[in-house]
Amino acid sequence: DAKTTQPNSMESNEEEPVHLPCNHSTISGTDYIHWYRQLPSQGPEYVIHGLTSNVNNRMASLAIAEDRKSSTLILHRATLRDAAVYYCILRDVKKGYGNKLVFGAGTILRVKS
Amino acid sequence: GAGVSQSPRYKVAKRGQDVALRCDPISGHVSLFWYQQALGQGPEFLTYFQNEAQLDKSGLPSDRFFAERPEGSVSTLKIQRTQQEDSAVYLCASSARDRLYFGPGTRLTVT
Numbered sequence: 001d002a003k004t005t006q007p008n009s010m011e012s013n014e015e016e017p018v019h020l021p022c023n024h025s026t027i028s029g030t031d032y033i034h035w036y037r038q039l040p041s042q043g044p045e046y047v048i049h050g051l052t053s054n055v056n057n058r059m060a061s062l063a064i065a066e067d068r069k070s071s072t073l074i075l076h077r078a079t080l081r082d083a084a085v086y087y088c089i090l091r092d093v094k095k096g097y098g099n100k101l102v103f104g105a106g107t108i109l110r111v112k113s
Numbered sequence: 114g115a116g117v118s119q120s121p122r123y124k125v126a127k128r129g130q131d132v133a134l135r136c137d138p139i140s141g142h143v144s145l146f147w148y149q150q151a152l153g154q155g156p157e158f159l160t161y162f163q164n165e166a167q168l169d170k171s172g173l174p175s176d177r178f179f180a181e182r183p184e185g186s187v188s189t190l191k192i193q194r195t196q197q198e199d200s201a202v203y204l205c206a207s208s209a210r211d212r213l214y215f216g217p218g219t220r221l222t223v224t
Contacts, residue, residue, distance in 0.1 A: 041217075043215030043216050043218050044206075046213065049212070100169065101146075103157070104155055
């Protein structure tokens with residue numbers, strides 16, 4: 001499985017945008033970029049995913065570099081409830097929906113009030 | 114609708130005891146995954162079911178770990194002769210297509 005690299009931690013002020021980077025220089029053409037987050041004492045939850053084009057949903061936006069070797073998860077206005085560990089994961093669609101997610105250490109996001 | 118549920122939420126076992134952890138996936142979800150998460154680390158894959166078939170058990174750390182999903186819905190992860198290094202949160206996730214839905218996990222503490 002192709003690997004991703006994320007900063008260990010980031011800090012943000014409440015109500016400000018947050019840009020969480022992820023590098024995946026060995027990404028293959030069939031790898032989707034997935035983001036999950038894990039709030040304290042909870043299981044991970046899906047945030048967003050994409051292949052080539054930028055994606056938006058009610059939680060966040062995903063900006064994907066043209067060469068697909070990096071991506072950025074954007075939280076438009078961070079709240080205290082966004083404090084969590086954010087995981088960037090590559091998932092090869094060729095391997096089907098049984099293809100497991102391989103988690104790294106993720107980025108710990110701290111939000112200051 | 115109802116999400117993935119797991120029981121018990123907390124389990125304390127003495128070293129050497131057997132434990133059984135239950136996962137109730139979202140109704141109709143074909144795929145079911147088990148993960149193990151040690152303190153301060155990301156979840157690590159244990160095993161995967163498609164309906165009742167266990168298609169990938171490459172992450173099970175030893176033959177003390179056993180999982181089943183006999184009717185393609187509820188799944189049980191069993192750990193025999195628990196050891197201290199088995200202390201972790203055990204997460205279950207189900208999936209219908211391209212995203213996984215995780216339960217809250219079972220925190221296992223082996224004393």
